[in-house]
Amino acid sequence: MTQPLETIRQLAYVVRDLDAALHYWTTELKVGPFFLFEHCALLDQRFHGKPSNVDVSLALGNSGALQIELIYQHNDEPSVYKEFLDAGRVGVHHFGVMPVDYAAACAHYKAQGFAAAFECTVGGAPLTYFDTVAKIGHYTELWDNSAVFKDLFLMVEDAAKGWDGKNPVRKMAL
Numbered sequence: 667m668t669q670p671l672e673t674i675r676q677l678a679y680v681v682r683d684l685d686a687a688l689h690y691w692t693t694e695l696k697v698g699p700f701f702l703f704e705h706c707a708l709l710d711q712r713f714h715g716k717p718s719n720v721d722v723s724l725a726l727g728n729s730g731a732l733q734i735e736l737i738y739q740h741n742d743e744p745s746v747y748k749e750f751l752d753a754g755r756v757g758v759h760h761f762g763v764m765p766v767d768y769a770a771a772c773a774h775y776k777a778q779g780f781a782a783a784f785e786c787t788v789g790g791a792p793l794t795y796f797d798t799v800a801k802i803g804h805y806t807e808l809w810d811n812s813a814v815f816k817d818l819f820l821m822v823e824d825a826a827k828g829w830d831g832k833n834p835v836r837k838m839a840l
């Protein structure tokens with residue numbers, strides 16, 4: 667990714683209709699292409715410290731160096747996504763940051779009184795959503811400073827450079 671560590675690299679939206687959201691972002695805003703990860707493998711899930719099994723599809727696309735994530739939840743499992751929608755909220759669900767030292771950054775957030783609302787691993791690399799809703803209006807996601815995330819995010823960013831609008835949604839697996 668071209669953005670330095672410790673910067674906001676991603677804005678994420680939880681959506682009720684993933685196809686409509688993808689159409690809007692690619693057609694109206696000319697953001698893309700989006701890489702779609704259907705029923706994304708989020709392993710070792712914990713929602714407020716308890717085991718979870720949320721089933722989501724994720725779509726990642728870039729607008730310049732900023733990644734846009736669209737999230738659609740398929741099941742009724744309690745989650746940070748379901749809570750957001752059930753509360754009637756719309757707009758930004760979270761922003762994502764990759765710290766230099768993931769463990770130290772997580773400890774810092776916990777020391778500031780922010781609870782880990784959702785934790786999981788993707789490809790063996792951990793991520794955590796901290797409940798910063800009362801402070802800033804949405805969650806804050808931290809990713810491990812790992813090649814799993816760096817390589818994926820760079821691929822998405824590179825695809826957006828000079829994108830001609832063709833093949834706007836590209837299915838992939840993690």
